[in-house]
Amino acid sequence: MTDPDQEALWRNRFILINLVRIGGTVITLAAILLWQSDIFVEGGSIVGFPIAFAGLIVSFFGPKYLAGRWRTPPDA
16 A cells, blocks of 8 residues: 555646646637737737747646656656
């Protein structure tokens, strides 16, 4: 049987990885709405493009970064 503390730790890490992925996707979608629609600013705003790009970076590479940070044993 595994230690309940270890199970809770890995469950919380799994949840955090998925929240980072979902958060990056939400940021990307909101930024695309800012960039391409009139929902936030009349005529759209070019500021949405770099925000969308940053959201994509977080969505794709954030979970990989976290998994590498928590790797056991850590690679040197």
